[in-house]
Amino acid sequence: MTTTEVAVDRPLQDLDWDNLTFSVTPTRSMWLMECDKELVWNEGKLEPFRNLQMSPAAGVLNYGQGAFEGMKAYHTEKNRIVLFRPEENARRLVDSATRLCMPPIPEEKFIEGVEAVVRDNADFVPPFGRGSFYIRPILWGSGPVLGVKPAPWFSFLIYASPVGLYFKGGLRCLNLKVSHDFHRAAPHGTGNAKAIGNYAASLYPLMQAKEEGFDEVIYLKAANEELVEEVGAANIFAVKGNKMVTPRLGGSILPGVTRDSVLTIAAELMDMETEERDVTLEEVLDADEVFCTGTAAVVMPIGKITDKENTKVYCEEQIGPVTRKLYDMLTGIQKEKVEDRFDWLRPVLEI
Ligand SMILES: *Cc1c(COP(=O)(O)O)cnc(C)c1O
Numbered sequence: 001m002t003t004t005e006v007a008v009d010r011p012l013q014d015l016d017w018d019n020l021t022f023s024v025t026p027t028r029s030m031w032l033m034e035c036d037k038e039l040v041w042n043e044g045k046l047e048p049f050r051n052l053q054m055s056p057a058a059g060v061l062n063y064g065q066g067a068f069e070g071m072k073a074y075h076t077e078k079n080r081i082v083l084f085r086p087e088e089n090a091r092r093l094v095d096s097a098t099r100l101c102m103p104p105i106p107e108e109k110f111i112e113g114v115e116a117v118v119r120d121n122a123d124f125v126p127p128f129g130r131g132s133f134y135i136r137p138i139l140w141g142s143g144p145v146l147g148v149k150p151a152p153w154f155s156f157l158i159y160a161s162p163v164g165l166y167f168k169g170g171l172r173c174l175n176l177k178v179s180h181d182f183h184r185a186a187p188h189g190t191g192n193a194k195a196i197g198n199y200a201a202s203l204y205p206l207m208q209a210k211e212e213g214f215d216e217v218i219y220l221k222a223a224n225e226e227l228v229e230e231v232g233a234a235n236i237f238a239v240k241g242n243k244m245v246t247p248r249l250g251g252s253i254l255p256g257v258t259r260d261s262v263l264t265i266a267a268e269l270m271d272m273e274t275e276e277r278d279v280t281l282e283e284v285l286d287a288d289e290v291f292c293t294g295t296a297a298v299v300m301p302i303g304k305i306t307d308k309e310n311t312k313v314y315c316e317e318q319i320g321p322v323t324r325k326l327y328d329m330l331t332g333i334q335k336e337k338v339e340d341r342f343d344w345l346r347p348v349l350e351i
Contacts, residue, residue: 010123013162020131020164022296027121031113031158034142039103041156046116049159059141059151064197066140067096070295071257073118073133073160073348075125076336081118081133081349084334086111088257093137096193101150102139110137111346113158118348126162128335134163134296140196166296171327173303173315174292176231177214178281179205180308184219184230184252191229191252199233206232216292218284218305221252226280231302234294235259238279238287239322245283248276258293258330264342265329272322285312289320299327 015025026049033044059065069089073081090110097104105113114135118125125133137158141151165171182205185191190198202217209217218236221227228236229247235256237246244266249255266272284290290302301323303315314320319327332338336345 012127013123015124015162017126017130017162020126020162022134022163022166024161025124025163027117027124027160027162029117029120030160031117031156033105033109033113033156035103035154035156037143037152039153041103041105041109044109044113044156046120052155052157054142054155055144057144057146059143059145060196062145063141063148064195064200065100065102065151066138066196067093067100067102067194068139068196069093069135069137069194071114071135071137072295072334073125073135074334075128075133075351076334076345077128078336079128079351080336080347081122081125081351082334082336082345082347083114083118084346085257085261085344086114086346088260089137092194092255092257093139096195097139099190099193100195102141102154105137105139105156113137113156115348117158117160121160122349122351124160124162131162131164133160135160138196163296166294166298166300171300171319173301173317173319174215175213175304176216176218176302176306177209177212178305178307179209179217179219180225181205182217182219183222185222187223187251189252192249192254194254202232214306218281220281221247223252224278226282227278228281228284229253231292234292234297234300236279236284236292236302237262237290238284239289239291239320240283240287242271243273243275244322245275245277245279247279256294258295258298261330261344262293262299262326265326265333266322269329269341270322270325281307287314289323290314291320291323291326299323299330
């Protein structure tokens with residue numbers, strides 16, 4: 001645990017806190033770190049939030065050499081601003097960087113940058129119960145390359161934005177479509193890294209699904225289409241009786257921090273049987289409750305799944321009891337309403 005500090009004496013920003021959406025509201029400052037041709041990172045510093053300049057031949061623009069993270073700071077019931085398991089994001093970015101041939105950010109520098117952004121923009125953190133503060137670290141190849149090879153140097157930036165819920169309409173049952181036309185990730189590809197290119201590739205299936213009236217897409221495993229993999233940018237869970245299953249990690253699935261947290265809460269605090277293994281579409285369609293997890297989405301119930309011509313309905317208005325409980329426990333810990341038994345919170349400021 002770090003020591004907390006008293007917030008700088010700035011009045012809260014005049015924003016419409018009750019109508020926040022999941023979109024960018026620019027804040028005062030961002031954290032920028034750069035490395036040189038020897039791939040040694042500088043100290044990093046806060047700078048005013050601004051547009052960037054880079055070479056037209058930058059590695060990220062030409063070959064998509066970039067990875068990102070997504071995390072949140074919360075204003076808690078105890079009037080503190082806390083981060084949730086930031087060391088997990090730091091570690092995951094090291095893995096993504098390694099996969100994409102980028103020099104990793106040392107974990108302590110990652111956390112130093114995130115904390116600096118939160119402190120300097122504390123007046124943009126939504127008040128208790130009115131949203132959260134989304135933090136977006138990005139690492140990319142900024143130096144010029146013409147041939148396909150790693151960029152000669154890199155940049156690391158952290159910006160943040162106050163946000164509301166990821167899906168319009170709050171905690172509601174999502175309407176999903178199983179994609180038989182597209183896969184999210186290939187075996188031995190970059191599915192387990194938060195590589196920027198993965199998300200560009202997911203836009204077309206997402207837009208098609210939205211045109212057909214769905215909220216998101218369920219992706220099947222490319223290596224075996226009987227198995228489910230993920231929901232857009234969230235991990236998927238199925239509940240049957242006292243058992244909760246989620247696809248095992250091991251290549252094409254993104255190892256979500258929320259996924260890991262929900263597995264822990266279910267096993268340790270709710271006495272559920274949890275399993276990480278191959279999960280078939282058939283058993284998802286046969287489950288009592290299905291939900292998806294992610295920092296942005298939190299824990300979102302899945303109300304309907306359409307597979308080709310068939311639609312399975314899990315919930316319309318009434319959210320399943322396990323999904324509800326997991327949502328309440330997880331958000332309870334994040335807001336310091338429920339005891340932080342696993343030492344997941346990292347206080348940054350007292351207000
Ligand atoms: C970021 C992400 C998740 C969720 O990860 P969290 O750490 O829980 O936010 C799940 N799937 C994909 C594909 C993602 O990009």
